[in-house]
Amino acid sequence: xxxxxFSFKDTVPLFVVIPIVVAVLSNFLYKRxxxxxxxxxxxxxxxxxxxxxxxFDKNYYVFxxxxxxxxFLERGVAMTFNLGIAYQYTQLQMVILLVFSLMAAxxxxxxxxxxxxxxxxxxxxxxxxxxxxxxxxxxxDIFNLFVFFEICTVAQAGIVAWMHDDDSFKTALKxxxxxxVAGAMLLLGxxxxxxxxxxxxxxDMFEYFTSTLKQQDVPxxxxxxxxxxxxxxxxxxxxPFHTIKSELYARASPEAGAILQAISKxxxxxxxxxxxxxxxxxxxxxxxMLIISTFAMIIGGALAMIQxxxxxxxxxxxxxxxxxxxxxxxxxxxxxxxxxxxxYAWGHDGMAFGIFHGFNEIIxxxxxxxxxxxxxxxxxxxxxxxxRGLLVKNRDFALLTLISMLAxxxxxxxxxxxxxxxxxxxxxxxxxxxxxxxxxxxxxMVFFALTKAFIMMFLRPPEAxxxxxxxxxxxxxxxxxxxxxxxxxxxxxNPNLVISPIxxxxxxxxxx
Amino acid sequence: MGELTIVNIxxxxxxxxxxxxxxxxxxxxxxxxxxxxVLGLMFLTDGVNLFLVALGYxxxxxxGAVIPIFTEGFFKxxxxxxxxxxxxxxxxxGFCLPYALVLTNIVIGAATMSVVLGLIIRLxxxxxxxxxxxxxxxxxxND
Numbered sequence: 001x002x003x004x005x006f007s008f009k010d011t012v013p014l015f016v017v018i019p020i021v022v023a024v025l026s027n028f029l030y031k032r033x034x035x036x037x038x039x040x041x042x043x044x045x046x047x048x049x050x051x052x053x054x055x056f057d058k059n060y061y062v063f064x065x066x067x068x069x070x071x072f073l074e075r076g077v078a079m080t081f082n083l084g085i086a087y088q089y090t091q092l093q094m095v096i097l098l099v100f101s102l103m104a105a106x107x108x109x110x111x112x113x114x115x116x117x118x119x120x121x122x123x124x125x126x127x128x129x130x131x132x133x134x135x136x137x138x139x140x141d142i143f144n145l146f147v148f149f150e151i152c153t154v155a156q157a158g159i160v161a162w163m164h165d166d167d168s169f170k171t172a173l174k175x176x177x178x179x180x181v182a183g184a185m186l187l188l189g190x191x192x193x194x195x196x197x198x199x200x201x202x203x204d205m206f207e208y209f210t211s212t213l214k215q216q217d218v219p220x221x222x223x224x225x226x227x228x229x230x231x232x233x234x235x236x237x238x239x240p241f242h243t244i245k246s247e248l249y250a251r252a253s254p255e256a257g258a259i260l261q262a263i264s265k266x267x268x269x270x271x272x273x274x275x276x277x278x279x280x281x282x283x284x285x286x287x288x289m290l291i292i293s294t295f296a297m298i299i300g301g302a303l304a305m306i307q308x309x310x311x312x313x314x315x316x317x318x319x320x321x322x323x324x325x326x327x328x329x330x331x332x333x334x335x336x337x338x339x340x341x342x343x344y345a346w347g348h349d350g351m352a353f354g355i356f357h358g359f360n361e362i363i364x365x366x367x368x369x370x371x372x373x374x375x376x377x378x379x380x381x382x383x384x385x386x387x388r389g390l391l392v393k394n395r396d397f398a399l400l401t402l403i404s405m406l407a408x409x410x411x412x413x414x415x416x417x418x419x420x421x422x423x424x425x426x427x428x429x430x431x432x433x434x435x436x437x438x439x440x441x442x443x444x445m446v447f448f449a450l451t452k453a454f455i456m457m458f459l460r461p462p463e464a465x466x467x468x469x470x471x472x473x474x475x476x477x478x479x480x481x482x483x484x485x486x487x488x489x490x491x492x493x494n495p496n497l498v499i500s501p502i503x504x505x506x507x508x509x510x511x512x
Numbered sequence: 513m514g515e516l517t518i519v520n521i522x523x524x525x526x527x528x529x530x531x532x533x534x535x536x537x538x539x540x541x542x543x544x545x546x547x548x549x550v551l552g553l554m555f556l557t558d559g560v561n562l563f564l565v566a567l568g569y570x571x572x573x574x575x576g577a578v579i580p581i582f583t584e585g586f587f588k589x590x591x592x593x594x595x596x597x598x599x600x601x602x603x604x605x606g607f608c609l610p611y612a613l614v615l616t617n618i619v620i621g622a623a624t625m626s627v628v629l630g631l632i633i634r635l636x637x638x639x640x641x642x643x644x645x646x647x648x649x650x651x652x653x654n655d
């Protein structure tokens with residue numbers, strides 16, 4: 001049992017409020033670079049400190065209520081009526097938000113040091129995306145999930161468009177068009193669920209489906225499942241949206257790519273858990289999630305092997321890893337109903353390992369994107385055939401990048417090894433030998449792709465007479481890479497520090 | 513006859529909303545002109561809104577459905593206790609939650625459409641065309 005250092009019970013909404021306030025202030029002070037840096041710095045430090053301050057013993061918070069409702073309540077008409085936004089904060093959310101806010105804060109630090117003139121508008125977009133992702137992780141209301149989903153889509157498209165080149169505009173437009181469709185599908189799914197259960201609150205729906213055996217197999221609920229699954233694939237970058245998602249990562253500035261992929265993982269995990277909670281009672285749910293995720297894993301690994309651009313390669317590795325996380329999320333299965341709730345055939349272990357892999361992947365892939373940022377800063381591009389001899393130019397950078405590459409390839413004793421090994425063991429132990437085998441194959445594909453990249457860029461000697469640009473790491477970049485590598489090693493050696501709270505959080509969310 | 517009319521309105525609204533969603537999807541996926549794609553998106557959003565509005569209808573209510581606003585007039589018309597009036601109100605009032613969702617969705621839709629149109633304007637200025645096949649199908653040199 002992990003406990004926060006303090007026990008503030010009403011700080012949960014600050015995960016959403018602080019980035020929004022900092023974003024608005026940064027936008028307002030967009031011409032004052034120093035002020036923007038100070039405000040953003042304070043804001044991200046506050047954000048990172050929140051998981052250490054916030055108590056999760058209550059698990060359920062309602063943020064904001066309308067004064068009219070209060071007076072309505074005073075008349076004794078509707079005593080339980082509350083218009084606030086419902087948040088669910090367990091140890092699971094604490095773990096996810098801790099790693100997400102840490103990586104996002106470090107990436108914001110890199111963004112502040114990489115730009116000659118700090119842009120308040122750019123920071124506004126980044127912080128709004130961070131805020132929306134935190135909200136998606138916390139929210140316990142399917143309509144507010146849709147609202148934050150849309151905010152996140154717009155902010156992500158804005159981050160890419162901020163690059164101001166033609167390809168970035170095209171990618172942003174494609175992402176917005178598809179995002180509008182996915183958002184509409186999510187809302188339609190919410191409508192179907194509202195029509196069949198009468199509520200929008202996810203915990204209430206879970207209670208409804210757990211306690212009511214009637215009216216579950218109606219087509220309207222299956223439509224709801226299909227539509228929410230559609231939104232999940234979009235938010236998490238799974239097929240058929242893997243192409244646009246990888247393009248989004250690759251077209252953004254590299255440090256923004258780190259944040260974007262971390263946001264995708266948070267959405268993948270959060271919406272995946274919501275799907276599992278709402279539709280756990282039919283096998284088609286985990287079967288659909290498993291098929292889509294396996295496809296993403298294979299496609300991502302295969303496409304990563306044929307890339308010549310380092311950012312593009314990492315983007316496809318991120319898709320591959322998203323597939324592995326999705327496979328873990330699909331490892332739940334309802335067995336039977338008991339008087340105390342639902343009994344799961346596989347317990348929460350498989351899901352916990354999948355979420356643990358998402359946790360690890362946020363760290364590792366962010367570090368690789370920051371490595372790409374160093375190359376982009378030095379060369380103005382990340383085309384691997386045109387980059388060589390990096391090992392002799394900066395050994396520290398080569399070592400830090402190599403460790404992250406080995407981590408994402410699943411080599412011991414690093415963090416992704418722990419999660420992938422557990423997932424593969426789980427798959428083989430529960431009748432999914434084919435999936436386990438494919439996970440092994442995809443790991444080999446990723447290892448091959450990253451080894452090729454390392455050999456091309458780091459081990460090839462510079463051409464004779466080549467004037468290689470200096471390869472320097474700023475303090476923010478060095479800090480990011482050192483922290484990321486430290487976490488990769490630390491959680492590789494102490495995986496239960498993360499797995500235990502995740503299991504505890506899943507126990508609260510799913511019961512049993 | 514009144515009940516039948518309400519049922520027909522709700523059914524027609526559901527059919528209309530599904531039609532709007534399908535038309536919107538076809539437009540977004542298959543029409544080449546970017547502005548028409550945006551119009552398709554608006555069809556899609558409006559279809560979802562209509563679905564939610566239709567969801568809030570109250571059908572087969574004795575005495576007819578009422579709008580979900582509890583007024584002094586409703587209480588006085590009943591000439592009864594508050595509890596009786598509230599009981600009757602909750603039995604006859606439409607489901608007001610979907611209407612709140614529609615209002616929020618309209619605002620979100622306006623924001624996202626403005627971003628999409630802004631991007632289209634910028635791409636039109638660079639390419640001089642609104643054809644998505646001409647603008648969007650170029651790929652990275654590394655692909």
